[in-house]
Amino acid sequence: MSRAGTIARRTFLIAAGVVGGGMLVGAGVVATRLHRIDGFRLDAGPGETSFGAWLKLGSDGRVEVAVPHQDMGQGIYALAALLVANELGLSPDRVRPVQAPIHARFANPVMLLDGLPFENEGVLQRAAYWSFEKILRAVGIQATGGSTSTRNIAEPLRAAAAAMRDMLARAAAAHFATTVERLKFVDGAVLAPDGKRATFAELADAAAKLPPRDIALAPLAPDGLIGKGAPRADVAPKARGQAAYAIDVREKGQLYAAILHAPRLGAKLKSARLPGEAPSVRGLVEGADYVAVVAESYAIAAAALDRLQLAWDETNALAVSTKDVFAACRAALDRGADYRKRWVQETKGDVRNAAGAQITAVYSAPFLAHMTMEPINATALVTDIGAKVWAGTQSPQLAQMAAAAAAGVDTAKVEIVTPYLGGGFGRRADVGFVAKAVEIARKFKGVPVQTIWSRAQDMRDDVLRPAALADLSATLDANGLPATLVYRVATPSIVDQFVARVMPRAVGGLMADRTALDGALRSFYGVPNVSLEHFAVDTGVPVGFWRSVGFSLNCFFLESFVDELAAAAKAKPLDYRTRLLAVSDNSRAAKRAWRVLETMARFDVAEPLEAPREGGRVGRGFALTEPFHSFVGMTADVEVTGSDIRVRRVHAVVDCGLAIDPQNVIAQVRGGVNFGLSAALHGRIDFENGAIVQQNFDSYPLVTLADAPRIAVDIVNSGADIGGVGEIGVPAVAPAVANAVFAATGQRLRAMPFQLART
Secondary structure, rough: HHHHHHHHHHHHHHHHHHOOOHHHHHHHHHHHEEEEEEOOOOOOOOEEEEEEOOOEEEEOEEEEEEEEEOOOOOOOHHHHHHHHHHOOOHHHHHEEEEEEOOOOOOHHHHHHHHHOOOOHHHHHHHHHHHHHHHHHHOOOOOOOOOOOOOHHHHHHHHHHHHHHHHHHHHHHHHHOOOOHHEEEEEEOOOOOOOOOOEEEEHHHHHOOOOOOOOOOOOOOOOEEEEEOOOOOHHHHHHOOOOOOOOHHOOOOOOOOEEEEEEOOOEEEEEEEEEEOOOEEEEEEHHHHHHHEEEEOOOOHHHHHHEEEEEEEEOOOOOOOOOOHHHHHHHHHHHHHHHHOOOOEEEEEEOOOOOOOOOOEEEEEEEEEEOOOOOOOEEEEEEEOOOOOEOOOOOOOOHHHHHHHHHOOOOOOHHEEOOOOOOOOHHHOOOOOOHHHHHHHHHHHOOOOOEEEHHHHHHHHOOOOOOOOOEEEEEHHHHHEEEEEEEEEEEOOOOHHHHHHHHHHOOOOOOOOOOHHHHOOOOOOOOEEEEEEEEEOOOOOOEOOOOOOHHHHHHHHHHHHHHHHHHOOOOHHHHHHHHHHHHHOOOOOHHHHHOOOOOOOHHHHHHHOOOOOOOOOOEEEEEEEOOOOOEEEEEEEEEEEOOEEEEEEEEEEEEEOOOOOHHHHHHHHHHHHHHHHHHHOOOOOOOOOEEOOOOOOOOOOOOOOOOOEEEEEEEOOOOOOOOOOOOOOOOHHHHHHHHHHHHHOOOOOOOOOOOOOOOO
C-alpha cells in the first residue's frame, strides 16, 4: 500500500474508533454539531415566511432560494432557481436566488471529498468517505470550486422544495377541508376540487407551522424544466452592464487604494515615500511585501503610486528563473525513488518485467495566470468591533476568517458580501487579497476603502497554475497495446500550498495531492500494469487552483501520449482508443467512455475535414477525458500555415450524467474550450531572477473572437449521476489540437504553449 493509502486507512480507523480511541468522544461531538447545523433556518424579514435553511416565501408569492455557491459565470444561481421552480410548479422567474449566509449548513464537502487520494470503492473506502463527509459537514467549509456546485446542492434543494410543496399542500387541504391528493398546483397557487384557489402567500403562515416531512424524491430525470432548461436571468443585465460586481461597490465616503508589490517574489518593503504635495491622497499603507496609496479616486491613487520613492529588502528574494524550475523538476524525476517528496498514487500489476517495444516521451507545461476579466479587488469597512467586506470570493468562510485576523476582530463580527464574480477560475478561492484589502482599510477605520489590483499587480500577486514536467513510458505488446504505463510528473503541490496559506499552523505534506495526477489516475483505458507517481517540487513560486486544475496538465500529457502509442502501433487514433476500451475492465467508466467515443466516431465520418487554404495543411485530432465525474471527447480541426496554428473547428461530446440545463452545459463547454485554447496556444508565465516577466495582455494574449473556432457540442446521457460542467471543456482541447497538428504536419507538440518548428 502506498504512503497515501496507509494514511487514508489510518485516518478511517481512527474515525471509526478502531485505533486511538480519541475520536469516539469526537464522534459524539460531531453528531451533536450536525444536529445543531441541520436545525438552521433562514431568518424571515417583514412579509417573509421561512421554510427552513434553503427557502423563504414572500408576500408577493415569490420564492427566495439561498444559494451557498458563488456565481462566476457558471450559472449556479439560475440552476438553483430552475430546480426549485420545477419542484414547486413555478415559472423560474418566480424564484429569486440570493447569496446564502455563511453557515456550516451550506458546507461543500463534495469539493473536499473529491480531493481525497483514493476512490469511493470497497467497504473500507466507502466507510472512510462516509466518515469524512460527516466531519467535513461539521467543519462547514463553504466554498465554490472543483465543478461541484450542482452536485453539492441539487438534492438538498430538490428535497427542500419538495418538503415546502408538501407543507403547502397539507395547509391547503386543511383550508379547503379536502385531501392532499385532490389538490392541484398551478402557477403559485393551490386549487381545490371545487375550483377555489389559495395562493402560496395566503397559505404560507399555516404551512410554515407544520412539521416538515421527509419526501422520497424520484431519481433526477427529464421532467418539466429538468432536461430542458430555462433562460438565465443574469444574462441580460450582464450584457447591458447592469449587473453588480465587487468592483462596482460604491459606499458613502468610499476611498480607493492602488496596490504595488515587490517586483521579486520574497522581497519585503523597506520604505515608501510620496514626494511633493498630493492633496487628494489620504495616505500610504505599508504591508509586508506591498505598499498601497489611498486616495479619493482610484485614478489619483494609481497616479500617486507611480511617483512613490521605494526601497525593497531583497535579502530573501527568490532568484528563480524559468529554466531553474524545469531543472528542479528534471532533477527530481532523475532522482526517482530517492526523492523525498514522492508519492506513488496508483500501482497495478508489475511495470518492470514486460517485454516489447518501448515508447517514451517527455512533456511539459508552464506556469499560468488566471487573468479574470474583473481584476482582483475588495472593499472593506473596518471598525473597532467588526468589519464588512465586499469581495468576489469563491471561499466566503475562509475570507471571513482572513478578514477577521487582518482586522483584529472576532470572526462572527465580520460580514462578507459576495456579488457576482467577474471570473473566478480558482483565483478567487485564495483569500490573500481579502486580507490585504482589510489591512489597508484598517488604517482608515470607519471609512470604506476599495483596493484594486491593476492587471500587472494581479499577475504579480497571482497564485499560478503550476508548471509541470512529465516522463511517460509504455511497453507495447504483440498487438500494439500498452502492457505497461509508467507515468511520472514533477510539479508543485497546490493543496499543500493552499492549506499553508489559509491555515499557517497546519502541517503540510502528510497526504498525497490528488490534483497533481488528476486526469491520469485510474484511467478508463485497459492497461494491465500501471505506475503513477507525483514528485512534489517546490521552487518557492506560489501556486493555486486554476480552471480544471490537474486535468489541464495530465489530460494533455496522457492523451497526447496515447496518440503516440497509436502511431507506434500504426493504428488510427480513434480505432486505437476503441481497442484500449475493449481490453478494459468493462467498468461503468469504460462504458461511458465508449458511448462518447462512438459519438466522436460518427462525427468523424459525417463531417470530413475542410480543405485548406493555399499553402496550408489541415489535420484532425482527438482526445478523450474524464474530468470532474463527467466525460468529454473532443475533435479538433486545425490548419497550419508556416508556423501558424489556427483551430478552425471543435466538436465536443459531453456525458455529464443528466444535463439539467442543456443550453448552459453547451455554454460552459464552449467557454472552457476557448479558455483551454488560450493556454494551449499562448499561455505562459516566465520568471527571471524571481520576477514575473509577463505584465498584461500584450505579453499574455488570449484567443480573440476572430481566432476562436466554431464549436459544436453534443450531449449524451449515460444515466450516470450528475457530474461537473463548469471546467470540463478545458482539459481535452490541448491534446486534441496537438494531435491534430501532428496529423497535419508530422510534428509532435510535447510542450505548451505550442510552438511549431519552422520548415
